[in-house]
Amino acid sequence: MRIGIVGAGQLGRMLAQAGGPLDFTFTFLDPSESACAAPFGHQLRADWNDTRALAALTDAADVVTFEFENVDPEALARIGAERPAYPPAKALATSRDRWVEKSLFASLGIPLPPIARVDDQAGLDAAVADIGLPAVLKTRTLGYDGKGQKVLREAADVVGAFQELGGVPLILEGFIDFDHEVSVIAVRGRSGETRAWPLAENEHRQGILHRSTPRPGHPRQAEAERYATQVMEALDYVGVMAFEFFVTTDGLLANEIAPRVHNSGHWSIEGAVTSQFENHLRAIAGLPLGDTERLVPCAMLNLIGAMPSADALLALPGARLHDYGKAPRPGRKIGHLTLLAASDEELERRVAAAEALLVNQLG
C-alpha cells in the first residue's frame, strides 16, 4: 500500500515507522530541506498547497493523508475527488477554525467552556462583559502550542488586545476551574468501526505538552469516547482523531480536536497493543483496526529544544527513546521518551529519574 502524506515532520516520520512492518511505502509533500520524515520514504519538496505537487502526491499514492493542519482543506478535497483521502476535508476545515469547531461541539450537545466569537475590539469588549475575566483570547485559526493566544486577567489586558493578536478573527474562552487535562485518541475505520485508547492525562509547561500518561479506568473514559464518536460520525471521519478535554467535578468540558495522530498518543507506540500510528494507517487503508489496550503502566515525556545525552536516557530502566533527527531549537519538539514500568509506583520513580535528565528549552 502506497501512502501519501502532506507534511513530513515527526508525525509523518512515526507514521512511516509504523508502516514499515506492514510493508507500506510513503511519499511526503513538504517544502523543508531537512524534513525529518524524508529518510523514511520519498519527499516531494514543494509547498503543501502547490497544485502540481499535490497532483504528484496523489499519483504516487493509493491513499492520501496529512500530518498537520496547515494544508488547505480545498486542496485536500480536490485530492479526495481522485483518491481516497482521509481524514475528510470537512474534519480539517472544522479543526482549523476554533469557532466552527466549538460550534460543532455545541451542536452535538458536548459541554464546553463559555465561548464568544470576536471579530473586532468592540466584539471583544462585549464578550468580556458577557463571559467575565480571566479568559483566554485565541486566534480562530493556526494557533498551536500556546501560540496565537493571550490570557486576559484584568480590564487593562483587554485594551487593544484584538489588534495585538493581529486583527484576525478570534474567540474568547472563559477560564474554567478544572482538575486536570485529558485527551482521548480515537480512531474510526472506513467501515465506521471505532476504537479508543485509554484517556491520557496531559501536563503542559509554558503551553507545550510536557508529559502524557495513559490512565486506564479513568472515570471519564466512557464520556470521552462517546463525545469522540459523536464528532467522528458527524464529520464522516476516517483515521485517528485526538480530542482534548478539561476534567471538572461536573464532567468533561471540550477543549479541541486534532484531526490526526497526536503528541498525547505517542505512548501507544510501546505502551499499547496497537499504536495510534499503526491504527491510523489501518483505518485509512481500509484494514481492520487493532486493539488499543495499554500493555503496562507507561508515560511519555517530550524532549523540547535540546536533546539530553542518549547514553544517559537509554541507561534509564524501561526507557525507549525517539529522536526525531531534528535540529534543536528552543520550543521545538525534537524527540520523546517513553517509560515503561511494572507498576504505577515504579513508573513515577522512573519518570522522576528521567525528568532529572531533561534539558528542555521551552522558548
Place this chain on the structure above:
Amino acid sequence: MRIGIVGAGQLGRMLAQAGGPLDFTFTFLDPSESACAAPFGHQLRADWNDTRALAALTDAADVVTFEFENVDPEALARIGAERPAYPPAKALATSRDRWVEKSLFASLGIPLPPIARVDDQAGLDAAVADIGLPAVLKTRTLGYDGKGQKVLREAADVVGAFQELGGVPLILEGFIDFDHEVSVIAVRGRSGETRAWPLAENEHRQGILHRSTPRPGHPRQAEAERYATQVMEALDYVGVMAFEFFVTTDGLLANEIAPRVHNSGHWSIEGAVTSQFENHLRAIAGLPLGDTERLVPCAMLNLIGAMPSADALLALPGARLHDYGKAPRPGRKIGHLTLLAASDEELERRVAAAEALLVNQLG
C-alpha cells in the same frame, strides 16, 4: 549513528526498523536486486565478500555488523581493523563450523548431545558405531532450516551418506530424548554488560521454525543465561546472540548458537520492553542495554511461502503483522505475526485462531 550491515534480508530490515526511532541510518551490502531491507536505508549491491564493496560499507558506517553467517570471517576481521565491527569475526567463524562451535561448548563444560567429527565414509561408519542410531548427519558449514542434514535411522541410511551430503566435512550428532526446544536470546554490550530475554519455547515444522513463545519463569532460564554468558565471554562477543537448547529431564543440552538476531526473538518487538533488534543496535553502538522483560503473554508465528490476507490477519485480536515485502516462494520466510494477550489461556485461543488462517508452504 551510521550502521553498516552485511546482508539486507528481513533481519537487516527489522534492525533498520528498530534503529529509526534512535535516528540511526543504515547502509546494506547485498547482491540481491530485491533485498527486502533496501527501502530502509542505502544498499550497496555487490557480493557479501566483494573487497571494494566491503571497503565502501566500512567508509559509510560508524560501526559494522552482519545479519547472516555467509560473510567471510576474514573479510569481517579486515573491517574490524578499521572500524568497530560486531559481533567479532571469531564468533562468526565459530558459528559457521558446527565442529568448532560444539567443541567450544564442550571446552566450556556446557552439556551437549554426543557428537563426532566425520571427514569421510569410514569416519562416518566409526562414528555410527560409537554414537549409535538414530542420529543426524549435518554439514559442518552453511546448513540452516533443516538444509544440509540427513537423519540416519537404520544401517541402510548410513551407506553412502557421506557422499550424499556432498563429500564435505560433516558431524554426526546422536539423537537425544528431549521434551522441547528452547532458545535464549542474549546480548552483550561493549562494556561487557549482558542481558537475556525470557527463554523462548520453539516449535519446528519440517525443520523450519513455526512458533516461538517466551516463557518467563522457565525452570532452565538461569542455566541458559549462564551458558550464553560463558560463550559470549569466551568470544569477546558484542551484540545479540541466540543459543538453542534441547530441554531434557537432566537439564539443557546445547544445540547451536547464531551470532545475530534470531527468528525466535521476533516476539520481542512488541512483547518485550526492548526488542532484540534495538538491543543489538545499542550494544554495537556502545550504548546502555535496554530491559528485556516480557510485557504480556505473546507468541510469534512465522509466515512461510505464502501470505494470508492481511485483512484476515489484522482482524485477529491482539495481532501485529510483519510483512517482509519478499516475493513468496515455498519454504521462504516472508513475514511473521505476533499475538499479544492478557493471559496464557487467551493467548492459546488467539494462536489457534491465527494458525487456522496460515497458508504456509514449507517446501
